[in-house]
Amino acid sequence: MPTVALAAAGRLLHFELGVAYEIFGNPPLNAEHGWYDVLLCGPGPIQVGPFVVEPDHGLDRLVSADTVIVPACADVDEPPPPELVDAVRAAHEAGARVASLCTGAFVLGAAGLLDGRRATTHWAHTDELSARHPEAIIDPDVLYTDNGSVLTAAGKAAAVDLCLHLIHLDYGATIANTVARRLVMAPHRPGGQAQFVATPIKVSGDHLLVRVLAWAQERLDQPLTVTDMARQASTSPRHLGRQFRSVTGQTPLQWLLTQRVRRAQEMLEATDESIEAIARATGMGTATTLRRQFKRVVGVPPDSYRRSFRATISA
Structure with a gap:
């Protein structure tokens, strides 16, 4: 029976800890060959959201675990507890598979486990994780990463995806899909799939981009050029480009x-329109172009994306 140790210290977010306990602590009915032995390990009473939780074991128990799960830290501005960092590092050195959920990646970083490895965390904290651990290869655009003995997940739902991925590795697709159905989740979302977030664009009401952003989003089905957008903003294409890079981090x-890809995502989730019709409605022109651009931005083809979200709805 493989051991999954939940490493708890400091102040934690309750969702990631709770979902890990739910997923690894409840065997599905078709788990005929055993299930995980789940241990909650910590140095003493811990603050988990609004609750205080008493661990079953000390952090020293991590060193003998098969898998160590590091849940999300409540405040990334607070350095991870040194005793937690040391225990996670020791567990990995002893051969444990170590996985972080959301901001738990900061613990792995402090333990030196991300150096030279590809990793992720919630998109709102990837810049800070990269700045704090420059030897790590931080990818803000994926749901989770798997380096074999070190795995990391982005925020919330991606934590569930990583847990299901671990079950898939340990017990196979059938068992993992059974757990996913119990959770009313899609059977599988590849780790390379992008974090589905719309990065906030902070512009005031009188900023020249306010008008042009709204104007363009209403015309995504039409061929648009930088010159068209600059004309709408009453500025030059060069100045528009500078403003876009300053505010959005992207060229126009x-x-x-x-925006076209995100509109395609919405249509794939909410309609039965064909890929060809969605390509036309989003200004992509052809299904071939949509498939190429969608996979490049999102990480999976549009057909796979639709199947994944429809599976969630029908589960």
Whole structure:
């Protein structure tokens, strides 16, 4: 029976800890060959959201676990507890598979486990994780990463995806899909799939981009150029480009492509329109172009994306 140790110290977010306990602590009916032995390990009473939780074991128990799960830290501005960092590092050195959920990646970073490895965390904290651990290869655009003995997940739902991925590795697709159905989740979302977030664009009401962003989003089905957008903003294409990079971090055409792909995501989730019809409605022109651009931005083909979200709805 493989051991999954939940490493708890400091102040934690309750969702990630709770979902890990739910997934690994409740065997599905078709788990005929055993299930995980789940241990909650910590140095003493811990604050989990509004609750205080008493661990079953000390952090020293991590060193003998098969898998160590590090849940999300409540405040990334607070350094991870040194005793937690040391225990996670020791567990990995002893051969444990170590996985972080959301901001738990900061613990792995402090333990030196992300150096030279690809990792992720919630998109709102990837810049800070990269700045704090420059030797790590931080990818803000994926749901989770798997380096074999070190795995990391992005926020919330992606934590569930990583847990299901671990079950898939340990017990196979059938068992993992059974757990997913119990959770009313899609059977599987590849780790390379992008974090489905719309990065906030902070512009005031009188900023020249306010008008042009709204104007462009209403015309995604039409061919648009930078000159068209600059004309709408009553400025030059060069100045528009500077404003776009300053506010969105993208060029106007990169931003426009992102909006087209997000509109395609919405249509794939909410309609039965064909890929060809969605390509026309989003200004992609052809199904071939949509498939190529969608996979490049999102990480999976549009057909797979639709199947994944429809599976969630019908589960």
